[in-house]
Amino acid sequence: MGGVLTSPRIRPALAVPVAALGVLAGHLAGLQPWALLVMAALIVGIAQQTLP
Amino acid sequence: MIIMITRARVSGCFGSSMVAGAVLMLSALAGAALTGAFAGLLGAAVEPSTRALLAAAAVSAVIVGAALRPVPWQLDRETDPRWLGYDDWRTAAYNGFALGLGFTTRIGFWLWYVVPLAAFVAADPVVGAAGHAVFALTRVGLSVLLTSADVYIAGGITRARTMADPLALAALGALYPVLAPLL
Numbered sequence: 001m002g003g004v005l006t007s008p009r010i011r012p013a014l015a016v017p018v019a020a021l022g023v024l025a026g027h028l029a030g031l032q033p034w035a036l037l038v039m040a041a042l043i044v045g046i047a048q049q050t051l052p
Numbered sequence: 053m054i055i056m057i058t059r060a061r062v063s064g065c066f067g068s069s070m071v072a073g074a075v076l077m078l079s080a081l082a083g084a085a086l087t088g089a090f091a092g093l094l095g096a097a098v099e100p101s102t103r104a105l106l107a108a109a110a111v112s113a114v115i116v117g118a119a120l121r122p123v124p125w126q127l128d129r130e131t132d133p134r135w136l137g138y139d140d141w142r143t144a145a146y147n148g149f150a151l152g153l154g155f156t157t158r159i160g161f162w163l164w165y166v167v168p169l170a171a172f173v174a175a176d177p178v179v180g181a182a183g184h185a186v187f188a189l190t191r192v193g194l195s196v197l198l199t200s201a202d203v204y205i206a207g208g209i210t211r212a213r214t215m216a217d218p219l220a221l222a223a224l225g226a227l228y229p230v231l232a233p234l235l
Contacts, residue, residue, distance in 0.1 A: 022226040
């Protein structure tokens with residue numbers, strides 16, 4: 001979403017459906033908290049290599 | 053990160069970057085395990101319905117925050133630069149511990165909040181500690197590897213957010229169905 005993600009108008013409009021998709025995915029796939037925990041831990045740990 | 057490792061010395065005869073890297077890593081694991089265990093314990097300490105309500109409120113607040121601004125709520129600072137002045141194992145140990153804790157320095161991404169929130173929802177200190185340990189391994193372990201390979205990732209945080217932010221929102225959303233049966 002790049003620069004679009006920083007736009008104060010577009011960002012909320014994109015965020016709501018993505019969060020709703022997450023609710024649906026969590027419901028359908030029966031995601032467990034530990035799976036979300038490990039996934040988020042892995043990805044944010046990698047992403048933080050770009051921290052200034 | 054390279055400054056943290058190269059400046060770390062472990063009592064002369066152990067003054068190698070390997071030892072410093074190991075101290076950094078172990079300290080990060082300790083800090084992360086403490087944070088995760090605390091979040092898990094907090095979750096276990098409250099009734100399931102209360103936990104669900106607290107978690108739903110926190111998840112909703114983070115979703116709203118992530119929807120409104122790209123930069124997460126965070127302490128916008130690096131690890132204490134004074135620690136670089138120590139000429140011993142403390143540089144690596146303190147930096148590792150702070151990076152493992154995560155929240156005492158810049159987190160950069162809303163996705164970070166999923167980690168303690170999921171640990172709280174899991175309501176198990178062991179699961180919380182293990183999950184946060186995965187964060188420390190990735191966060192600090194990868195930094196050590198990249199540093200030792202002389203690879204530096206400068207900037208790119210905005211591009212990284214284009215991937216991490218939708219994942220954060222989706223993961224936060226996915227916590228709601230987990231909470232529903234607890235109510």
